[in-house]
Amino acid sequence: MSHRQVIAALFATAALAGCASAATSASEPASGAGNQPALGAPAAAVAKGTTGFAAAQPGSGSPSGGLASTIIVGTPPSSDIERSVTAAYTVPPGSFLTSFEGVIARAVGLGGYVASSTTQPDSHGRIVSGAVTLKIPAASIAAFLNGMPSTFTASSINFSAIDHTAQFVDVNARLASAHAHLAALNTLLAKATSIGDISNLEQEIEAVQTEVDTDQGQLNVLTASVELATASIQLTERGISLVVVPPPNPVAGGVSGGWKNAVQVTGAALEGVVSALPLLVVAVIGLLVWRRQSRGPIARHTPGASE
Numbered sequence: 001m002s003h004r005q006v007i008a009a010l011f012a013t014a015a016l017a018g019c020a021s022a023a024t025s026a027s028e029p030a031s032g033a034g035n036q037p038a039l040g041a042p043a044a045a046v047a048k049g050t051t052g053f054a055a056a057q058p059g060s061g062s063p064s065g066g067l068a069s070t071i072i073v074g075t076p077p078s079s080d081i082e083r084s085v086t087a088a089y090t091v092p093p094g095s096f097l098t099s100f101e102g103v104i105a106r107a108v109g110l111g112g113y114v115a116s117s118t119t120q121p122d123s124h125g126r127i128v129s130g131a132v133t134l135k136i137p138a139a140s141i142a143a144f145l146n147g148m149p150s151t152f153t154a155s156s157i158n159f160s161a162i163d164h165t166a167q168f169v170d171v172n173a174r175l176a177s178a179h180a181h182l183a184a185l186n187t188l189l190a191k192a193t194s195i196g197d198i199s200n201l202e203q204e205i206e207a208v209q210t211e212v213d214t215d216q217g218q219l220n221v222l223t224a225s226v227e228l229a230t231a232s233i234q235l236t237e238r239g240i241s242l243v244v245v246p247p248p249n250p251v252a253g254g255v256s257g258g259w260k261n262a263v264q265v266t267g268a269a270l271e272g273v274v275s276a277l278p279l280l281v282v283a284v285i286g287l288l289v290w291r292r293q294s295r296g297p298i299a300r301h302t303p304g305a306s307e
Helices: 003-035 041-049 096-109 138-146 165-191 195-227 250-299
Strands: 053-055 071-073 081-091 113-121 127-137 153-163 228-237
Touching: 081 138, 081 195, 096 113, 096 127, 096 228, 127 138, 138 228, 165 195, 195 228
Parallel strands: 081 228
Antiparallel strands: 053 071, 081 153, 113 127, 127 228
């Protein structure tokens, strides 16, 4: 074999090896992509597998960190669950009142309402902190929390849930039994002919109707507790010092309460005496007049009359 043939064979072998390496490198990403989950798969898995409230952990999810600030509320195993959340946020200095009103306005816009609220001033008397308890449709609680302004910094977010499935089963069973009993009594009343039977049936119907109303009221309360979640939101301006309210002293409170009660009782007694004073004066004058009239005839009696 000549030198030219040997060199040509070496070039051909090198070219074949390069093509095989390129083919292998191109095939590896394709096969690996089939085994890697999609970028949004972790978030979808969390949303589907959660049975209660769940807050995404910082650093999880997408590389951009979008999931870290998103609160996911999963679908509960049943719809008979009462949900509640307690969250504390810090807001920029001087923005408490605006932030407080904004939180309330967003809750009302989602179909909720304010159950209670409190505020607290700083050492200069300016309102810088407060808490509000809101009732929000359970389906909108995640949207409410995720819609907090970017200027809010979350200090804590705690979720809780109460399963009312057993209570719903019990109340519904009692309500169905009471309705059946009421229907049977109404059927008997329609067939009754004597006054005594009609009177007895009407009394029983009234008692069963009371049971129906009571059970229906309990069912309405349970339904409202499930349909409306409770959100307790605490807002505090950053870098402020709140006025420290001393805890109540039981001894001082007891003494103060006893003194107030004594003052009230004494005042009521004096008021009663003053109110009755004119009546007492009239009674004394009447008594004096009566006694003088009763002694008058005896004083006018003369000795000669006995003769």
